[in-house]
Amino acid sequence: MAERRRIVPYFLLGPGTIWLLLFFVVPLFYMGYLSLESGIVGSLSFSWNWGNYSDALSLYDTQFARSFLYSGVATLICLLVAYPLAYTIAFRAGRWRNALLFAVVAPFFTTYLIRTLAWETILSDQSPVVGALRFLGLVPENGHVLATGGAVIAGLVYNFLPFMILPIYASLEQIDERLIEAAKDLYASSRAAFVRVTLPLSAPGIVAGTLLTFIPATGDYVNAQFLGSAGNQMIGNVIQSLYKSQLDYPAAAALSFVLMALIMVVVLIYIRFAGSEALMGEETL
Amino acid sequence: MKGTVRWLREHAVNIVAGLVVVYMLIPIAVILVFSFNDPAGKYNFTWVGFTLSHWGNAFGIPELNSALLTSLKLALLATLISTAIGTLMAIALVRHQFHGRRAANLLIVVPMATPEIVMGASLLSFFIILGAPGLGFQTLLIAHVMFCISFVVVVVRSRLIGFDRNLEEAAQDLGASALDTFRLVTLPLIAPGIFGGALLAFALSIDDFVISNFNSGTTVTFPLYIYGAAQRGIPVEVNVVAMILFGVTVLAMGATVWQQRRAEKAASVRPEQEAAPPVAIGAAEAA
Amino acid sequence: MGRRALSALAAAVAILALAVGLAACGSGGGGEGGTVKLEGEPSGNVTISNWPLYIDPGKNGTVKEFEKASGIGVKYIEDVNDNAEFFGKMQPLLEQGESGGRSLFVVTDWMAKKMDDLGYLQSLDKSAIPNVEQNLVPSLQHPGFDPNRDFSVPWQSGMGGLIVRTDLAPEVHSICDLFDPKYKGKVDFLSELRETVPLVMTCEGTNPEEASEEDWMKAIEKVKGAVGSGQIRRFTGNDYARDLTSGDAVAAIGWSGDAVQLQADNPNIEFRMPEQGCSLWSDNMVIPVGAPNPTAAEAWMNYVYVPQHQAKIAEYVNYVTPVEGVKRIFEKSEPELAESDLIFPSAEFTKNCFTQAQLNEQEEQPVTRAWNAVLNG
Numbered sequence: 001m002a003e004r005r006r007i008v009p010y011f012l013l014g015p016g017t018i019w020l021l022l023f024f025v026v027p028l029f030y031m032g033y034l035s036l037e038s039g040i041v042g043s044l045s046f047s048w049n050w051g052n053y054s055d056a057l058s059l060y061d062t063q064f065a066r067s068f069l070y071s072g073v074a075t076l077i078c079l080l081v082a083y084p085l086a087y088t089i090a091f092r093a094g095r096w097r098n099a100l101l102f103a104v105v106a107p108f109f110t111t112y113l114i115r116t117l118a119w120e121t122i123l124s125d126q127s128p129v130v131g132a133l134r135f136l137g138l139v140p141e142n143g144h145v146l147a148t149g150g151a152v153i154a155g156l157v158y159n160f161l162p163f164m165i166l167p168i169y170a171s172l173e174q175i176d177e178r179l180i181e182a183a184k185d186l187y188a189s190s191r192a193a194f195v196r197v198t199l200p201l202s203a204p205g206i207v208a209g210t211l212l213t214f215i216p217a218t219g220d221y222v223n224a225q226f227l228g229s230a231g232n233q234m235i236g237n238v239i240q241s242l243y244k245s246q247l248d249y250p251a252a253a254a255l256s257f258v259l260m261a262l263i264m265v266v267v268l269i270y271i272r273f274a275g276s277e278a279l280m281g282e283e284t285l
Numbered sequence: 286m287k288g289t290v291r292w293l294r295e296h297a298v299n300i301v302a303g304l305v306v307v308y309m310l311i312p313i314a315v316i317l318v319f320s321f322n323d324p325a326g327k328y329n330f331t332w333v334g335f336t337l338s339h340w341g342n343a344f345g346i347p348e349l350n351s352a353l354l355t356s357l358k359l360a361l362l363a364t365l366i367s368t369a370i371g372t373l374m375a376i377a378l379v380r381h382q383f384h385g386r387r388a389a390n391l392l393i394v395v396p397m398a399t400p401e402i403v404m405g406a407s408l409l410s411f412f413i414i415l416g417a418p419g420l421g422f423q424t425l426l427i428a429h430v431m432f433c434i435s436f437v438v439v440v441v442r443s444r445l446i447g448f449d450r451n452l453e454e455a456a457q458d459l460g461a462s463a464l465d466t467f468r469l470v471t472l473p474l475i476a477p478g479i480f481g482g483a484l485l486a487f488a489l490s491i492d493d494f495v496i497s498n499f500n501s502g503t504t505v506t507f508p509l510y511i512y513g514a515a516q517r518g519i520p521v522e523v524n525v526v527a528m529i530l531f532g533v534t535v536l537a538m539g540a541t542v543w544q545q546r547r548a549e550k551a552a553s554v555r556p557e558q559e560a561a562p563p564v565a566i567g568a569a570e571a572a
Numbered sequence: 573m574g575r576r577a578l579s580a581l582a583a584a585v586a587i588l589a590l591a592v593g594l595a596a597c598g599s600g601g602g603g604e605g606g607t608v609k610l611e612g613e614p615s616g617n618v619t620i621s622n623w624p625l626y627i628d629p630g631k632n633g634t635v636k637e638f639e640k641a642s643g644i645g646v647k648y649i650e651d652v653n654d655n656a657e658f659f660g661k662m663q664p665l666l667e668q669g670e671s672g673g674r675s676l677f678v679v680t681d682w683m684a685k686k687m688d689d690l691g692y693l694q695s696l697d698k699s700a701i702p703n704v705e706q707n708l709v710p711s712l713q714h715p716g717f718d719p720n721r722d723f724s725v726p727w728q729s730g731m732g733g734l735i736v737r738t739d740l741a742p743e744v745h746s747i748c749d750l751f752d753p754k755y756k757g758k759v760d761f762l763s764e765l766r767e768t769v770p771l772v773m774t775c776e777g778t779n780p781e782e783a784s785e786e787d788w789m790k791a792i793e794k795v796k797g798a799v800g801s802g803q804i805r806r807f808t809g810n811d812y813a814r815d816l817t818s819g820d821a822v823a824a825i826g827w828s829g830d831a832v833q834l835q836a837d838n839p840n841i842e843f844r845m846p847e848q849g850c851s852l853w854s855d856n857m858v859i860p861v862g863a864p865n866p867t868a869a870e871a872w873m874n875y876v877y878v879p880q881h882q883a884k885i886a887e888y889v890n891y892v893t894p895v896e897g898v899k900r901i902f903e904k905s906e907p908e909l910a911e912s913d914l915i916f917p918s919a920e921f922t923k924n925c926f927t928q929a930q931l932n933e934q935e936e937q938p939v940t941r942a943w944n945a946v947l948n949g
Contacts (some may be wrong), residue, residue, distance in 0.1 A: 089302070233949045247659065345630060
């Protein structure tokens with residue numbers, strides 16, 4: 001009986017682990033091999049070409065910095081925008097809870113590209129939205145929103161908002177309301193109850209949402225391609241152009257690894273700061 | 286005056302939430318409006334006139350239809366496989382202690398931390414080396430399952446963590462075997478989590494562009510079709526189909542909500558309570 | 573180094589070995605081209621890869637008509653979005669003598685030449701394509717990259733030039749005008765290297781057909797300057813169409829076929845032949861090595877070179893048709909199209925135009941790299 005207990009987890013894990021190892025880990029190793037080659041498609045040769053990595057860092061430092069800036073700002077905005085909505089759905093929505101959740105997820109079903117292209121229409125110079133922004137002074141008289149960093153960030157915020165809302169909602173939903181009541185019984189104001197009780201208890205959700213937003217946003221290229229101009233391209237655009245237009249697989253592979261490594265560094269710092277149980281779910285019951 | 290300010294302050298959160306929902310739906314509205322447009326040329330950028338003809342012709346472009354069907358088929362299969370695999374993994378990770386737990390956790394988390402472009406490109410290199418049978422539906426399926434697994438695991442795991450073990454213990458105290466307990470108690474209670482994971486997997490798969498772009502071969506999925514069409518002028522029918530997808534999703538979700546409400550009403554013998562512990566404890570005490 | 577770290581390391585080494593081993597298996601022999609071998613009457617199935625929205629669609633479209641007329645089953649895929657991207661996708665297959673199931677695909681001149689140089693294309697058996705021999709317009713019969721049309725047959729041809737909002741920027745008549753600070757931030761350039769840079773070269777007085785690597789680099793520098801000063805709003809594929817329509821851009825480097833389409837809904841948008849000339853290119857049907865059923869592929873080529881069949885395509889696509897005789901058909905059925913310089917350009921209209929400039933092997937990488945550095949900011 002005890003032995004069966006011990007191998008059961010391995011059986012449960014088996015298919016998933018094999019799949020991920022074979023189709024995620026192994027390809028990465030191959031990409032590593034590729035990153036040490038030189039030449040372009042049609043004439044690749046392995047040559048321990050560490051130069052690809054130093055090139056990656058030196059040639060594209062602007063795009064790296066820009067990517068982290070855009071995704072950082074976008075993540076922050078997402079957090080500020082998502083939290084109230086998640087809070088409302090968790091605590092104030094009652095019967096409308098599921099409907100609201102669906103309202104959050106449903107736009108996903110209209111395809112990433114179409115949503116981004118719709119923003120091209122919404123943010124074009126003559127649109128009422130931009131007119132309103134000019135009126136509010138947020139955009140200079142002759143300025144435009146499209147083909148600027150602002151438009152790219154706006155696109156990122158829109159496309160990754162569900163990734164922020166859902167985890168925060170999930171952790172808010174699990175909070176026992178009686179705890180908040182207890183705080184209020186102990187003379188805490190609404191605000192204090194929120195800050196001292198709700199907010200810390202929703203921390204796992206915030207951490208998860210932040211990571212699920214920041215990480216893919218940093219590698220995104222669709223928003224920059226359609227909403228930005230030459231000066232707003234992100235590192236994802238560079239990788240895409242290296243793979244598709246320049247067919248320089250080694251450089252693209254090296255750049256991809258550097259991107260992953262940098263993201264990992266940021267994430268590790270963040271987790272150290274935020275606490276790792278939130279992410280890894282170390283608890284067992 | 287003071288009353289208004291107070292009202293605003295109390296409902297500030299709700300107002301913000303409402304605005305956010307509106308914000309999320311603005312692009313949908315734009316897409317909807319332009320699905321009724323009647324341009325003479327291939328471009329659908331300015332409003333020309335109202336027509337229902339494209340709605341009537343929604344499935345009149347064969348390439349669009351086959352792309353859509355491919356996407357649906359792919360998403361369905363990918364969801365089934367990844368949900369099954371992911372649920373098993375989540376159970377193992379939450380319920381069992383074993384060697385390599387850390388490593389398994391890492392394996393789940395790292396794909397979510399990898400930019401899609403990196404996953405797509407590395408898979409491409411991998412499939413090319415393997416040669417036969419070449420890029421196509423199977424490689425797309427493999428790729429989609431791969432990136433969905435992690436998300437399913439995370440969703441199901443969070444549901445499992447919040448799950449009250451006492452219920453299982455109660456069932457076993459009442460004589461149920463481990464398998465029966467799993468089947469009759471655990472599974473139904475974590476079903477919403479599994480459903481949530483499956484829904485997420487489906488949404489991710491049907492919307493995926495980057496990874497599919499790299500690994501599709503001659504297969505064209507709906508997002509890829511749109512990307513290609515964007516180079517030339519997206520036909521109005523694309524807007525129509527996008528709206529239909531959206532509408533079907535909303536209806537499906539609405540149906541689930543309605544279904545849930547009916548189930549709740551039917552089971553409303555108990556007083557309203559979210560936490561089941563009092564019931565379980567009561568049952569355990571009675572046993 | 574604990575036990576766990578050691579086992580992790582061992583696993584990593586094992587996986588690396590596996591990956592390298594698989595990599596070694598990957599190499600194969602290159603293709604040597606060869607000639608299409610016709611096999612009896614055309615029949616069976618054929619897979620064609622083309623650019624999106626490059627053929628009249630639907631139940632009465634050319635593909636369906638061809639299937640009815642010939643009995644050949646056609647799988648028509650629109651997966652060519654970009655020449656380089658398509659090359660990247662196909663190269664590993666073509667290198668092994670495979671085509672991924674495709675019997676025919678359509679690529680632009682320079683890519684057709686590149687593929688042929690690498691031995692990836694088959695030479696055509698002209699006996700099965702008499703309509704092509706007969707009806708190909710004279711101006712496309714002996715292009716520089718394929719003087720005897722041995723491996724390519726034009727699908728459609730087109731011009732790259734200026735597309736202008738006549739109400740907002742009436743005085744734009746040459747590429748150099750695009751650099752006028754008056755239009756700062758309202759000009760779109762094509763992201764396609766081989767369209768934009770040769771046109772910019774003409775502004776400097778260089779003939780793109782004889783340009784050296786230095787000329788390319790100089791032109792790229794000029795564009796880079798325009799990006800830095802904010803002159804260029806953005807680099808686009810087709811989305812300059814959107815910018816022109818909304819007025820976000822007042823002038824752009826664009827393609828003749830798009831202009832015809834844009835004008836349909838917006839009479840203020842028109843194609844202007846640049847003073848120094850336009851770029852002339854064509855997209856070509858080619859048959860790759862390893863193509864299944866090349867007989868059917870050639871039957872397709874022959875079919876679309878019948879003027880009545882081509883007229884249907886031309887009416888939808890609005891690019892320069894390579895088939896003689898379509899103009900006469902349009903004179904009766906679509907007189908405005910028959911008059912259009914953009915679909916039937918006269919020799920006078922294109923007198924300054926140049927065929928798409930070629931980059932040889934040494935030039936290709938540094939020039940492409942420099943250009944992408946400009947695109948990616």
